[in-house]
Amino acid sequence: MSGTYLGMPSFPRAAADSTRDMRLRGNLRHATHTIRAKRAQAVEELGDWAELREAGAALKERTLRHLDHYLEQLEAAVTAAGGVVHWAADADDANRIVTELVRETGESEVVKVKSMATQEIGLNEALAKAGISAYETDLAELIVQLGDDLPSHILVPAIHRNRDQIRDIFRKQMGSWGRAAPEGLSDDPAELAEAARLHLREKFLSAKVGISGANFMVAETGTLVVVESEGNGRMCLTLPETLISVVGIEKLVPTWQDLEVFLQTLPRSSTAERMNPYTSTWTGTTDDDGPSAFHLVLLDNGRTDALADTVGRQALRCIRCSACLNVCPVYERAGGHAYGSPYPGPIGAILTPQLRGVQSDLDASLPYASSLCGACYEVCPVAIDIPEVLVHLRERVVEGGTAVVRGQKTKIKPAKGHAAERALMRAARWAFDHPRAMRAGQRLAARGRRFTPRRLPVTAAGKAWSASRDLPRPAPQSFRDWWRHTRRDGGGSDAPRTGKESAE
Numbered sequence: 001m002s003g004t005y006l007g008m009p010s011f012p013r014a015a016a017d018s019t020r021d022m023r024l025r026g027n028l029r030h031a032t033h034t035i036r037a038k039r040a041q042a043v044e045e046l047g048d049w050a051e052l053r054e055a056g057a058a059l060k061e062r063t064l065r066h067l068d069h070y071l072e073q074l075e076a077a078v079t080a081a082g083g084v085v086h087w088a089a090d091a092d093d094a095n096r097i098v099t100e101l102v103r104e105t106g107e108s109e110v111v112k113v114k115s116m117a118t119q120e121i122g123l124n125e126a127l128a129k130a131g132i133s134a135y136e137t138d139l140a141e142l143i144v145q146l147g148d149d150l151p152s153h154i155l156v157p158a159i160h161r162n163r164d165q166i167r168d169i170f171r172k173q174m175g176s177w178g179r180a181a182p183e184g185l186s187d188d189p190a191e192l193a194e195a196a197r198l199h200l201r202e203k204f205l206s207a208k209v210g211i212s213g214a215n216f217m218v219a220e221t222g223t224l225v226v227v228e229s230e231g232n233g234r235m236c237l238t239l240p241e242t243l244i245s246v247v248g249i250e251k252l253v254p255t256w257q258d259l260e261v262f263l264q265t266l267p268r269s270s271t272a273e274r275m276n277p278y279t280s281t282w283t284g285t286t287d288d289d290g291p292s293a294f295h296l297v298l299l300d301n302g303r304t305d306a307l308a309d310t311v312g313r314q315a316l317r318c319i320r321c322s323a324c325l326n327v328c329p330v331y332e333r334a335g336g337h338a339y340g341s342p343y344p345g346p347i348g349a350i351l352t353p354q355l356r357g358v359q360s361d362l363d364a365s366l367p368y369a370s371s372l373c374g375a376c377y378e379v380c381p382v383a384i385d386i387p388e389v390l391v392h393l394r395e396r397v398v399e400g401g402t403a404v405v406r407g408q409k410t411k412i413k414p415a416k417g418h419a420a421e422r423a424l425m426r427a428a429r430w431a432f433d434h435p436r437a438m439r440a441g442q443r444l445a446a447r448g449r450r451f452t453p454r455r456l457p458v459t460a461a462g463k464a465w466s467a468s469r470d471l472p473r474p475a476p477q478s479f480r481d482w483w484r485h486t487r488r489d490g491g492g493s494d495a496p497r498t499g500k501e502s503a504e
Contacts, residue, residue: 005150008340010365015334024160028332031159036326038272039379045274046264055261057383060317063252064307070219070252071298077222081284083294088246090301091121097297098123098211098244099130105242107132107208113226113236114138115213116320117246117299119151119342120355123211134211135177135203137232139196146173152336152344154322155270160335163187170195178202200232210240210291214247215319216262217296220255223283224296227266227276237280243291248299250307250316262319265381269321302355308404311392315351317382324376324386330369339366346376350389357405357412358397364415367393398422443481445474 008014018024043049063070075085088094094117102110110127112118112134124134124145136145143158144151147169151157158166167187174181179199185191212233216225224245226233237243253259267273285294307313325331325345336344340362341352349366358364367390370376376386396403398421400414414422431438445452452473455466477485 005340005342008362010361011334011338011340011369012365014338014340015330015369018335018338019333021335023162024335025333027160027162028335031156032326032332035156035272036323036379039269039323039326042268042272042274046268049265052261052265053381053383056265056319056381057317059253059258059261060382063254064250064313064316067249067252067307070254071249073219074217074222074252075298077220078284078294078296079222081222082286083222083284083296086295086297088297088299088301094121094246094297094299094301095123095126098246099126099132101242101244101295102127102132102209103130105209107242109133109135109203109207110209110211110244111135111137111203111207111236111240112141113210113212113228113233114141114157115211115246116154116342117213117248118211121246121299121301123246135200135207137200137203137236138228139193139230139232142196142200143169146170146177150337151342153325154320154343154345154347155325156322160337163189163192166192174199200235204232204235204239207236207240209242209244210236212236212243212245214245214251215266216259217247217252218254218256218259219252221283223256223281225259226280227263227278228280229271229273229277231278234278234280237282238290240291242293242295243282244295244297246297246299248301249303250318266319266321269319269323269379269381302357304407305404306351306354309354309392312350312354312389314384314389315347315354317384318347318351319382321381323379323381327375327379328370329373329375330371334369339369341366346370346386346390347384350384350386350393353393353397358393358415361416364397367391367397398425439478439480442474442478446476446478449474449476 046052078085086097088097108131110132112124114136118124127134136142138157140156140158141151143149143161143166147158147161147165149158153159161169164187167185170181170192171185174195177199179202181195181199182191185195212226214224215227217223218225224247226237228234253262263275263279267276282290282294285292303316306316322345324347325336328346331345339345339348339352341348341356343351349369353363353366356363358367370387370390372387372390374387377384380386395401396412397415398418400412402409403412404410405412431441452471454470456471
């Protein structure tokens with residue numbers, strides 16, 4: 001992924017800093033609560049939402065099972081329509097291809113419509129090294145770029161900024177990137193939007209090269225689809241002479257009819273709208289209409305490896321709606337930057353470690369950036385069982401094992417710092433396999449419950465656990481013993497039969 005994110009601290013360290021920023025937490029709380037309340041209302045309008053969700057999951061799963069077939073079909077359709085398809089195995093490949101394509105045009109500036117894939121590969125930084133300036137045109141992405149910042153949300157990348165911060169960024173930075181902000185610019189949303197519109201209009205009218213992502217690619221026709229709310233996408237996709245689209249290979253749908261499902265679920269889950277204000281579709285090139293040259297860069301960058309994992313591959317269903325971020329209690333308090341990835345929140349916690357591996361401290365910590373409450377699964381419009389994948393990845397971090405890396409089965413070593421956790425889990429496994437020993441341990445713990453410490457012993461693992469929670473006091477009686485007493489006494493009471501202990 002992008003070099004911008006390399007060297008960032010592990011999630012617990014980054015989150016420890018961000019959770020102390022009261023302004024950030026206030027911004028996040030207000031924004032996420034507002035978005036999720038509107039989303040819930042929009043979803044309730046559809047009586048068949050559960051069926052749409054199930055259909056979306058099934059469509060994505062079928063496509064992933066036959067991804068090789070649909071990719072070949074897509075390539076043939078795009079080529080027949082006048083486009084050129086490029087295959088990028090990783091970020092370096094993709095950056096090299098795009099840089100060479102821009103250089104061939106002789107241009108030194110490009111305009112971009114928001115693309116998570118280009119953030120993932122660090123395209124802006126790669127273009128800058130080649131002397132090419134990339135201008136973001138999505139309003140939130142513009143704010144992030146002008147502020148020399150990083151995105152912190154999938155749908156609203158500048159969610160961590162409030163209006164007065166945005167006003168200050170526009171006043172100080174717009175002039176160095178193009179048209180300056182108007183004199184006396186206030187923090188009124190209408191004035192901020194107008195300043196951005198005037199600044200960007202200059203870029204749209206002069207740019208000869210546009211770079212985009214895509215929400216969907218239709219295999220049967222070679223059509224790409226972008227949905228957005230501001231109209232900047234329409235400008236980037238139609239005005240430049242050359243259009244380069246960088247898209248992850250998982251964004252495929254087999255047929256036009258399949259779009260029917262996602263064009264209902266995506267807007268309601270993301271912006272709480274019944275439909276997106278702008279839905280742009282394009283197929284190759286046509287004479288005297290739109291770009292005269294179209295290049296599609298199909299990005300792997302770890303997706304094939306994730307596809308080989310029958311549990312983890314669920315993450316590739318994601319349609320980037322961001323609903324999981326808006327309901328996640330961890331994201332709400334820690335913010336997106338703590339995840340050290342263009343993909344923050346619950347989906348990032350399962351997608352990033354599969355794309356990048358779990359070798360670094362940051363990536364090994366991401367599967368733990370969750371309370372496993374399951375709210376993310378409940379709102380996901382394609383039914384990704386994020387808690388299941390989180391637990392699956394935690395096992396990989398702690399135990400190691402076999403995984404596919406760059407197309408090859410590879411033995412993954414356990415991550416450092418989890419020896420105590422491994423020992424504890426193995427002890428628990430042994431106890432569950434030996435019921436008598438388990439019962440004896442439960443009774444011993446119940447008898448000594450009043451002496452249970454609130455904190456674990458001062459070890460690395462104990463300190464990490466106790467930093468955010470108290471050690472739970474054992475129950476006065478195990479369920480097995482309670483059931484035995486209840487059956488023996490006739491089953492009339494559901495209270496433990498231990499007198500003094502049960503009164504504590």
